[in-house]
Amino acid sequence: MSDPLDAFIDNLQAQIFEETRQAFGEAGFERWRNPRYCGRMPDPDASARVTGTCGDTMEIFLKFDRERVTDAAYVTDGCGSSSVCGSFAVEMALGRSPDEIADIDGEAVLARLGRFPKEDEHCAFLAAGTLQAAVHDYMIKKRSRP
Numbered sequence: 789m790s791d792p793l794d795a796f797i798d799n800l801q802a803q804i805f806e807e808t809r810q811a812f813g814e815a816g817f818e819r820w821r822n823p824r825y826c827g828r829m830p831d832p833d834a835s836a837r838v839t840g841t842c843g844d845t846m847e848i849f850l851k852f853d854r855e856r857v858t859d860a861a862y863v864t865d866g867c868g869s870s871s872v873c874g875s876f877a878v879e880m881a882l883g884r885s886p887d888e889i890a891d892i893d894g895e896a897v898l899a900r901l902g903r904f905p906k907e908d909e910h911c912a913f914l915a916a917g918t919l920q921a922a923v924h925d926y927m928i929k930k931r932s933r934p
Contacts, residue, residue: 812872813903820868825878829861834929836921840914844870848878848915848922857881857889862915869908870915876900877915886923892916 809817829835829849839845844866851859860878864870880892880900894913898904904912 808868811903811905812869813901816872816901816904819872819875823871823875825861825875826863826871827861828863829859832861834922834926836918836925838914838918838921840866840870840910840917842866842910842914844911844914846870846874846914846918848874848918850878850881850922850926852926855885857884862918866911866914867908869905869911872901873897873911873915874918877912877919881919886927889919889923892919 805817808820812820828847829851832849833852834850835847837845837847844864846862846864846866849861850857860881862874862878864874877892877897880896881889884892894909894916897912897916898909901912
């Protein structure tokens with residue numbers, strides 16, 4: 789016989805998972821449960837830190853080789869929605885040139901997610917804006933090299 793508190797917690801967890809799956813879609817739910825590319829990157833070629841209108845802050849780190857992103861990472865102090873969007877934004881940058889990354893905006897991140905809560909869509913724009921700022925940092929550093 790299980791403890792009533794254990795049963796309550798299990799039921800609550802199942803409800804949270806189902807609500808999140810419905811809100812984020814399957815891809816977003818899986819990324820929420822298992823974030824990818826999360827963490828600080830030592831010695832990045834470029835990085836940016838942006839605070840969104842909601843107060844969440846995101847940082848994105850990029851490594852380049854032959855003008856292509858070979859590694860990317862993000863950190864955020866924000867909610868699960870910010871983390872999901874940061875994860876997808878940096879994933880979308882992998883293998884791309886700075887010019888190709890210019891096409892990654894908030895709408896592109898939302899399209900990649902497929903489904904996302906309207907009230908959290910600003911997180912996709914924060915992630916894309918931070919990615920664009922990191923590419924801008926790369927271009928400035930590249931220009932200043934001899």
